[in-house]
Amino acid sequence: MSKIAHRIKQTATSVRSKIQSRSKPTLSFPLRSLSNVKYRPKRGFLELKGKKKTRTLTVATVKTFAQTLRMMSQAKVLIEDDEIMTKREAYYVSKNWDDARFDEQPESDTVIDDIEALFEVNREQLGFIPEEKGGEVAGKLVVIDRDSDTGKKLRIDCTKFGSGAYSIPISVEHLKFETKAKFLLAIETAGMFQRLVKHGYWRKANCILVSMGGVPTRACRRFIRRLTDELNLPVYAFVDCDPYGMFNIYRTLKVGSGNAAHINRYFCAPNANFLGVTPQDIIDYKLPTHPLKEVDIKRARDALKNDPFVQHYRLWQDAIQQLLDMGVRAEQQAFAVHDLNYVIEHYLPEKLAAPMKFLP
Amino acid sequence: MGKARKAGAKKKTKVVKNVGKKKRRASKQNRLKVAKTTKKAVEKTPKKELPRHSTAEDMALGQREISVAEFFMKNRHLLGFDNPRKALLTTIKEGVDNSLDACEEAGVLPDVKIIIAPAKEENRFLVTIEDNGPGILRKQIPKIFAKLLYGSKFHRLKMSRGQQGIGISAAGMYGQLTTGKPIAITSKISRDHPAHHYKLEIDAKKNEPRIIVDETVKWAVQRGTKVEIELEAKFQKGRQSVEEYLEQTAIANPHVSLRFVTPDGEAKVYKRASRQLPKQTREIKPHPYGVELGILIKMLHDTKARTLQSFLHSDFSRVSTRVAKMICEKAKVSERSRPPRIARQEADHLLNAIKHTRIMNPPTDCLAPIGDELILAGLKKQIKADFFTAVTRPPAVYRGNPFQIEAGLAYGGSLKADGLARLLRYANRVPLLYQQSACAITHSVLNTDWRNYALQQSAGALPTGPLVIMVHMASVWVPFTSESKEAVAHYPEIIKDIRLALQECGRKLAKFIRRRRKAAESERKKAFIQKYIPHIAIALREMLELSDRQEKTMVRQLTDMLERSRS
Numbered sequence: 030m031s032k033i034a035h036r037i038k039q040t041a042t043s044v045r046s047k048i049q050s051r052s053k054p055t056l057s058f059p060l061r062s063l064s065n066v067k068y069r070p071k072r073g074f075l076e077l078k079g080k081k082k083t084r085t086l087t088v089a090t091v092k093t094f095a096q097t098l099r100m101m102s103q104a105k106v107l108i109e110d111d112e113i114m115t116k117r118e119a120y121y122v123s124k125n126w127d128d129a130r131f132d133e134q135p136e137s138d139t140v141i142d143d144i145e146a147l148f149e150v151n152r153e154q155l156g157f158i159p160e161e162k163g164g165e166v167a168g169k170l171v172v173i174d175r176d177s178d179t180g181k182k183l184r185i186d187c188t189k190f191g192s193g194a195y196s197i198p199i200s201v202e203h204l205k206f207e208t209k210a211k212f213l214l215a216i217e218t219a220g221m222f223q224r225l226v227k228h229g230y231w232r233k234a235n236c237i238l239v240s241m242g243g244v245p246t247r248a249c250r251r252f253i254r255r256l257t258d259e260l261n262l263p264v265y266a267f268v269d270c271d272p273y274g275m276f277n278i279y280r281t282l283k284v285g286s287g288n289a290a291h292i293n294r295y296f297c298a299p300n301a302n303f304l305g306v307t308p309q310d311i312i313d314y315k316l317p318t319h320p321l322k323e324v325d326i327k328r329a330r331d332a333l334k335n336d337p338f339v340q341h342y343r344l345w346q347d348a349i350q351q352l353l354d355m356g357v358r359a360e361q362q363a364f365a366v367h368d369l370n371y372v373i374e375h376y377l378p379e380k381l382a383a384p385m386k387f388l389p
Numbered sequence: 390m391g392k393a394r395k396a397g398a399k400k401k402t403k404v405v406k407n408v409g410k411k412k413r414r415a416s417k418q419n420r421l422k423v424a425k426t427t428k429k430a431v432e433k434t435p436k437k438e439l440p441r442h443s444t445a446e447d448m449a450l451g452q453r454e455i456s457v458a459e460f461f462m463k464n465r466h467l468l469g470f471d472n473p474r475k476a477l478l479t480t481i482k483e484g485v486d487n488s489l490d491a492c493e494e495a496g497v498l499p500d501v502k503i504i505i506a507p508a509k510e511e512n513r514f515l516v517t518i519e520d521n522g523p524g525i526l527r528k529q530i531p532k533i534f535a536k537l538l539y540g541s542k543f544h545r546l547k548m549s550r551g552q553q554g555i556g557i558s559a560a561g562m563y564g565q566l567t568t569g570k571p572i573a574i575t576s577k578i579s580r581d582h583p584a585h586h587y588k589l590e591i592d593a594k595k596n597e598p599r600i601i602v603d604e605t606v607k608w609a610v611q612r613g614t615k616v617e618i619e620l621e622a623k624f625q626k627g628r629q630s631v632e633e634y635l636e637q638t639a640i641a642n643p644h645v646s647l648r649f650v651t652p653d654g655e656a657k658v659y660k661r662a663s664r665q666l667p668k669q670t671r672e673i674k675p676h677p678y679g680v681e682l683g684i685l686i687k688m689l690h691d692t693k694a695r696t697l698q699s700f701l702h703s704d705f706s707r708v709s710t711r712v713a714k715m716i717c718e719k720a721k722v723s724e725r726s727r728p729p730r731i732a733r734q735e736a737d738h739l740l741n742a743i744k745h746t747r748i749m750n751p752p753t754d755c756l757a758p759i760g761d762e763l764i765l766a767g768l769k770k771q772i773k774a775d776f777f778t779a780v781t782r783p784p785a786v787y788r789g790n791p792f793q794i795e796a797g798l799a800y801g802g803s804l805k806a807d808g809l810a811r812l813l814r815y816a817n818r819v820p821l822l823y824q825q826s827a828c829a830i831t832h833s834v835l836n837t838d839w840r841n842y843a844l845q846q847s848a849g850a851l852p853t854g855p856l857v858i859m860v861h862m863a864s865v866w867v868p869f870t871s872e873s874k875e876a877v878a879h880y881p882e883i884i885k886d887i888r889l890a891l892q893e894c895g896r897k898l899a900k901f902i903r904r905r906r907k908a909a910e911s912e913r914k915k916a917f918i919q920k921y922i923p924h925i926a927i928a929l930r931e932m933l934e935l936s937d938r939q940e941k942t943m944v945r946q947l948t949d950m951l952e953r954s955r956s
Binding site: 094 | 914917918920921922924925927928929931932933943946947949950
C-alpha cells in the first residue's frame with residue numbers, strides 16, 4: 030500500500046520540479062477506450078496498447094488539473110490512514126475545495142478513474158470503493174473470511190443459505206475458498222438465479238451459482254477470478270441472447286473492459302466460456318423472440334468493427350452475423366414457454382453434456 | 390325612398406323566418422327581385438331632383454387660378470403640418486434652418502434661441518426663434534415671411550438647408566389658420582440701424598403679404614432676427630420631438646450654439662463644440678448631364694448668350710468651348726445659331742448629343758461636408774459612447790448634381806445594448822425625423838451586412854446593439870421625396886455611396902469590437918487561472934508536505950507561466 034503512496038508522491042514531485050524549472054507540468058494517462066486495447070489470448074484479457082493522453086497544464090485544463098491533483102492528495106491520505114471512501118463520499122469531500130469542487134458526481138468519478146489509470150491500479154487500492162453490490166453466490170462453496178472484531182476465521186458455507194444467497198463483499202483479496210464443485214455458472218438475471226437456487230440446481234449439477242445482476246461488478250469479477258485461479262474451476266456464462274448479454278456482460282467477465290483496461294489483468298475470468306443463450310439455441314429450442322432494437326444492432330456492428338476480442342474469434346463473428354441476420358433477440362427466461370423448469374430439466378443438462386460446443 | 394326600402398327589407402326578413410329553412414332558397418330569389426325593383430325606383434326619382442348636366446360654358450364659370458397659398462393651405466400635410474405635434478416641430482425646424490443658413494452665409498457663428506411658451510388658450514403655443522444672424526432688409530421682410538415660394542435659394546445651385554422658399558411662410562400661414570394670429574418678425578441689420586417690427590398675414594387668395602403692424606422698435610442686440618408664431622400644437626418629448634431635432638442638429642452642426650426653453654420653463658443648452666464655420670460654398674451652374682428637355686428649352690429662351698456655343702459654355706458647368714462645339718456637331722445644329730431660335734426638335738438632338746459626349750464631372754467646391762473630425766466632435770458632444778468613427782466620402786454625382794456622403798458611428802458606453810441601433814439621417818446638415826422607411830439612407834443601412842462587422846442583424850432590420858449610425862448627404866440639390874423634406878429619394882448613385890461610407894465605418898467598428906472582445910476574453914481567462922492555481926499549490930503542499938512559503942512561491946510561478954502563455 031505504501032508503495033502506491035510513494036508513487037503518488039513521486040508524481041507530485043515531478044509536477045513540482047517542472048513548475049520550478051518554469052516549464053508546464055504534465056500528467057499522462059493511458060487512453061481509456063476500446064481503440065487502445067488489444068486481445069492476447071495467451072494472457073486472456075484485453076490489455077493496454079500504450080496509447081497515452083497527456084494533460085498539459087494550460088488555461089483550458091487548469092481546472093481539471095487542479096482537481097486531479099487534489100483528488101490524488103486525497104487518495105494519499107486515504108492510503109496512509111488505511112481509510113476508505115465511496116465515490117459518492119469523494120464527491121461530497123470535494124465540496125470543501127471552494128472553486129475546485131465538483132458540481133456533479135460524474136465529474137468526480139471521471140477524475141478518480143483518471144487517477145486509477147494514471148497509477149495503473151484499481152481504485153480500491155487507492156482507498157476509493159464502489160457503491161455497487163458485488164453479486165450473489167449459492168452452491169457448493171465454502172468461503173473463509175475473518176471476523177472483523179476478533180480476527181478469527183469464519184467458515185461460510187454457501188449451501189446453508191436456504192432460499193437466500195451469500196453476498197460477495199466489495200473487497201475479496203483476503204478470502205480463501207474450499208469447494209468440490211465441478212464448475213461455476215455465472216447467471217445474468219437474478220430471476221433465473223432464484224429459480225436455480227429454489228430447485229437446488231447446484232446440488233443436482235454439483236456446481237456454484239453466481240448471480241451477476243447485469244454487467245458483473247469488479248468485485249464479482251475478482252471473486253470469480255480468484256475462485257478459478259485457486260481451484261482451477263471452469264466458468265460458464267448463462268446470459269440473454271442479445272449484444273448486451275454477449276459483449277457488455279460476457280466479454281467484460283471474460284477479458285475485462287476497454288474503459289478500465291489498466292486493471293483488466295485482475296478483473297477478468299479468462300477461462301470463462303459462453304454456455305448460452307446462443308443464436309442457434311433460439312432455433313433449436315424454438316424460443317419466443319423480440320426484434321433487435323436499434324441500439325442492439327448498433328452495438329453488434331460496433332463489436333464486429335472495433336472489439337479486439339470479437340475480432341480474434343471467428344466463431345463470435347459468425348454468431349453475431351447469425352443474430353443480425355435473424356434480426357431477433359431472446360431472454361434466458363424465455364424457456365418458460367415450454368415449462369417453468371424446462372431450463373433445469375432439459376436445456377442446462379443438454380448444453381452441459383457438450384462443453385466443447387460452448388462459444389469461446 | 391330610403392325608408393320605404395327599409396320597410397320592404399324588414400317585411401322580407403319576416404317572410405323568411407316564417408317560411409323556415411326549407412324554403413330559404415326560394416326566398417333568396419325573392420330578395421333579389423325586391424332589390425331589383427328598388428334599384429329601378431332609385432334611378433327614376435333623381436331625374437326630377439338633380440340639376441341637369443353642365444355645359445362647357447357653365448364649367449368655365451367655375452374655372453379659375455389656384456393660388457399656391459390656397460393649395461398648400463388645403464394640402465398642409467405636404468409641408469409637414471399634418472398634426473399639431475408635427476406642426477410644432479416643422480415650425481421650429483423651418484425657423485432654425487433659416488437662421489443657420491443666414492448666419493453661415495454671413496460668416497457668423499450661430500447662436501440660436503428657441504422658446505416654446507404656452508399661450509392663453511389650451512393647445513396653443515407661442516414659438517419664438519431668435520438668431521444673431523445678419524438680419525433682413527426692411528422691404529424684404531413681408532415677402533420672405535408671408536409669401537409662399539419666395540426666397541433666395543430656389544434658383545441657385547448651392548448647398549443650403551432651405552431649398553424652396555416655402556418653409557417659414559408656411560409655418561406663419563399654419564399659425565394664422567389655427568389661431569388667427571399674425572406672424573411677428575423683428576430684425577436688425579447692424580448696431581447703427583433701428584430694429585424693424587412687423588406683424589404679417591398671408592392673403593391666401595393672392596399669395597401676397599398683408600401688413601398688420603409695421604413699426605420701428607428698440608432691440609438691445611447688435612443684429613439678428615426674431616420670429617414669433619402662435620399656433621395650435623402639441624408639445625411632446627421622446628421620438629420625433631423638438632428636443633430630438635435640436636439634439637441631432639447639434640450633432641451635425643458642432644459650430645452651433647442652441648438654447649431651448651420648453652413650455653414648462655425648463656432651459657436646455659446645446660453647447661458649441663467647434664468654432665470652425667462650415668466652408669463657404671460656391672454657387673455652381675447646372676451640369677449638362679442633369680438637364681431635362683423642358684429646362685433646356687427654357688434656358689435657351691432665357692439666356693443672354695448670343696450663340697448656341699457660348700450658351701453651352703457660359704450657362705453650364707464643365708462645358709468648354711471645345712466641348713460645346715462637339716455637342717453642336719453631334720446634334721447637327723450650327724454652333725452659331727441664336728439660342729431662342731432653337732426648335733424643340735433641335736433641342737431634343739442637343740440633349741441626345743450631351744448624353745453621348747464625355748463631360749467632366751461638376752466641380753465640387755459647391756459642397757461643404759461636415760468633415761470627419763467635426764462629425765466626431767458632434768457625436769462625442771451629444772452621445773456617451775466608447776467608440777466613435779466617421780468617414781467623409783469623396784464627392785460623387787447623381788443626375789448631374791454633385792453630392793457627398795458622410796457617415797459616423799458611435800458604439801458602446803451608455804447606449805442601450807439590446808434593441809435596434811439608432812439611425813440619424815441628415816440632408817445638408819438638417820436632421821430628418823420622419824418617413825425613415827421611405828428614405829434611401831435607411832435603405833442603404835438595412836442593406837449593409839452588419840454581421841460582417843461583428844454586430845447582430847436580423848434580415849431586413851437595423852443592426853442590434855449599442856450603436857448610433859449617422860449618415861449625412863450634402864448636395865446642391867438633395868432629392869427629397871416630398872416638399873416636407875423628410876426622406877431622400879432612391880437614386881442608385883446615392884445608395885451606393887452611402888453603402889461604401891457605412892462599410893468603411895463598419896470595418897473600423899469591427900476592429901474595435903473584436904479587440905474589445907479579445908481583451909474581455911483574456912480578462913476572463915486571467916480570472917479563471919487565478920481561481921484554480923491555488924488549488925494546484927494546495928494539493929502539492931499536502932502531498933509533498935511543503936511550507937506555506939513554498940506554496941506561495943509555486944502560486945506565483947504558475948501564475949506567471951500561464952499568463953505568459955495566454956496569448
